[in-house]
Amino acid sequence: MxxxxxxxxxxxxxxxxWRTSIARESAGFLAAIGRGDLDAERFADVWRQRYQPAMANVRDGRREFVILDVLHREMLVDLLRHHGVDADALDPVLVTDWAHAWHRLxxxxxxxxxxxxxxxxxxxxxxxxxxxxxxxxxxxxxxxxxxxxxxxxxxxxxxxxxxxxxxxxxxxxxxxxxxxxxxxxxxxxxxxxxxxxxxxxxxxxxxxxxxxxxxxxxxxxxxxxxxxxxxxxxxxxxxx
Amino acid sequence: MxxxxxxxxxxxxxxxxWRTSIARESAGFLAAIGRGDLDAERFADVWRQRYQPAMANVRDGRREFVILDVLHREMLVDLLRHHGVDADALDPVLVTDWAHAWHRLxxxxxxxxxxxxxxxxxxxxxxxxxxxxxxxxxxxxxxxxxxxxxxxxxxxxxxxxxxxxxxxxxxxxxxxxxxxxxxxxxxxxxxxxxxxxxxxxxxxxxxxxxxxxxxxxxxxxxxxxxxxxxxxxxxxxxxx
Incomplete structure (x- = not known):
């Protein structure tokens, strides 16, 4: 070789x-939106599980290429909705900053x-x-x-x-x-x-x-x- | 501000x-092909002068995007032809190495x-x-x-x-x-x-x-x- x-x-x-960092960041954001009841490590794992399906739409040609920041934000909004949180009612700067937790691993x-x-x-x-x-x-x-x-x-x-x-x-x-x-x-x-x-x-x-x-x-x-x-x-x- | x-x-x-480096490299290559009679600084200047016209074909949509390495090699072949040198008769490894002089500035x-x-x-x-x-x-x-x-x-x-x-x-x-x-x-x-x-x-x-x-x-x-x-x-x- x-x-x-x-x-x-x-x-x-x-x-x-990624897991330790996303859990730590998400614990802070969950507390900030009054959802400290949710488990932050589980939140990180489920966010990451949505990663492959989100990219598959681009890989399979059903969607134009978008950068991962866009997909991370969409996955987050979807995950919050799953927990009964309407991301549109939150400060958009907070939501973007949370999605950008993936910049701080x-x-x-x-x-x-x-x-x-x-x-x-x-x-x-x-x-x-x-x-x-x-x-x-x-x-x-x-x-x-x-x-x-x-x-x-x-x-x-x-x-x-x-x-x-x-x-x-x-x-x-x-x-x-x-x-x-x-x-x-x-x-x-x-x-x-x-x-x-x-x-x-x-x-x-x-x-x-x-x-x-x-x-x-x-x-x-x-x-x-x-x-x-x-x-x-x-x-x-x-x-x- | x-x-x-x-x-x-x-x-x-x-x-x-670029000028000092390309002249130095070209002096060596010109000697290697038996054209030490050509002025290496002038060779560098004329190579660089072909830079804007070469890119203009891509900018104006007459040609698909190609990386600059490709254009540098084409400009070199054209410049050698101008001096009566047929690049096809030279070792292609030498020609590519010469074109890649732009990697060594x-x-x-x-x-x-x-x-x-x-x-x-x-x-x-x-x-x-x-x-x-x-x-x-x-x-x-x-x-x-x-x-x-x-x-x-x-x-x-x-x-x-x-x-x-x-x-x-x-x-x-x-x-x-x-x-x-x-x-x-x-x-x-x-x-x-x-x-x-x-x-x-x-x-x-x-x-x-x-x-x-x-x-x-x-x-x-x-x-x-x-x-x-x-x-x-x-x-x-x-x-x-």
Whole structure:
């Protein structure tokens, strides 16, 4: 296995801990709207569960591409409605700020250091469904440094659509077979491998608060496997 | 004048010294193909002069968007033909490497430090006609750090088309009026102002080797003016 010439990163779950951050932010917003009775961790989980169906409408061509900020806000409004809260009756600035909680996710402890070490080896770009402004704010807050923000908004599609992987590799200036997706999700890695990319799996057992991952049945023998980005960097540094 | 919420940078001429770098690289390639008789600085100037006409075909809708690497290679082949050299008879790897000389431009002495200081104030993105892989390679080599690589390839158009400025501001997550183009070219700044952006002019008297700039008649009273990126940073740091 040759060392990749560039790395593309899944971000939600792989680089940042969305669940803890969204639960913490949602606890504050729920209290602010007088619904402190709702469980914030459960709220985070259900918000995230609406993620794939929301993107499917774009992937399947039923809807024009929109950035993830738009979908996050729609999912939030829908989830509030499910709990009997009319988002139209709330301050729209509060609703947008809540939807933008996805701009304020904390990194896993190894993320910034691991990315910096990998970036010393080859270009490191985002290959996330998150939009550019989300990635800019998240990365500045978390101290994450990238060579470019690519993925969904650049490709105008959502993973696991094949063209998102291929467009990200092409924009990075390398062949698909020289480009490695780094992700904590077997489903994402499976689609990347199908598109011809190299694959690196990062085990993040706390992504779902310790509950099993929904895509655990899609596990394969990936090109690289590690339990942190610093451990992946150490593997690759040893391979010249 | 309020401080901008994000900065978009022109790169060729504003952040990097394309002329010295392209002349140096072309001197080597010209010698390698047995045409050391041609003046390398003149070769660099004429290559650059073909830049606007090449992009105009895309801007005017006569051609689908292609990345600047493609246009740089076509301009080079055409320029060689003008000097009686058939590029098809040369090693295609050499021709591509020569076209990619635009990935290896040296920064002005103040660029890396100035960008770092501006980036401490607000997000800093590229708003260049260069493609993503060009910007990645150039920035890694020159030690330039950005929050995102935007501009032409993201917007699928070339400056001075209005939508390139607006798409870059939007992807950065700010209103056009809060977004500042930083550029050494009056023509670029005039188009940005027309699109509603803030403007910062950087004087780069050596961009054309000391010769007058071709767009000097388009000078206006820009929102900010400085003779280096560090000087611009100092002005903005003083404005809270």
């Amino acid at each position: 040759k060392r990749p010439k560039a790395f593309g990163f899944d971000v939600f779950g792989t680089v940042v801990d 904390d990194p896993w402890p190894d993320s910034a250091a691991g990315l910096a070490r990998l970036r010393a080896l080859a270009p490191v770009v985002t290959l996330s469904n998150g939009n550019v402004s989300l990635m800019i704010e998240l990365s500045r807050r978390a101290g994450l440094e990238w060579d470019a923000i690519l993925g969904a908004e650049h490709a105008r599609g959502f993973k696991p659509a094949r063209e998102v992987y291929l467009a990200t590799a092409a924009a990075s200036g390398v062949e698909a077979g020289e480009f490695c997706l780094v992700a904590a999700h077997h489903s994402d890695l499976a689609a990347a491998r199908e598109a011809g990319l190299m694959t690196a799996y990062i085990d993040r057992p706390m992504e779902y608060g310790g509950a099993p991952a929904p895509d655990r049945d899609q596990r394969q023998d990936w090109d690289y496997e590690a339990d942190s980005l610093t451990a992946l960097a150490a593997q690759l540094e040893a391979r010249t | 309020k401080r901008p919420k994000a900065f978009g940078f022109d790169v060729f001429g504003t952040v990097v010294d 040296d920064p002005w002495p103040d660029s890396a430090a100035g960008l770092a200081r501006l980036r401490a104030l607000a997000p800093v993105v590229t708003l260049s006609n260069g493609n993503v892989s060009l910007m990645i390679e150039l920035s890694r080599r020159a030690g330039l750090e950005w929050d995102a690589i935007l501009g032409a390839e993201h917007a699928r158009g070339f400056k001075p088309a209005r939508e390139v400025y607006l798409a870059t501001a939007a992807a950065s997550g700010v209103e056009a009026g809060e977004f500042c183009l930083v550029a050494a070219h009056h023509s670029d700044l005039a188009a940005a102002r027309e699109a509603g952006l803030m403007t910062a002019y950087i004087d780069r008297p050596m961009e054309y080797g000391g010769a007058p700039a071709p767009d000097r008649d388009q000078r206006q009273d820009w929102d900010y003016e400085a003779d280096s990126l560090t000087a611009l940073a100092a002005q903005l740091e003083a404005r809270t």
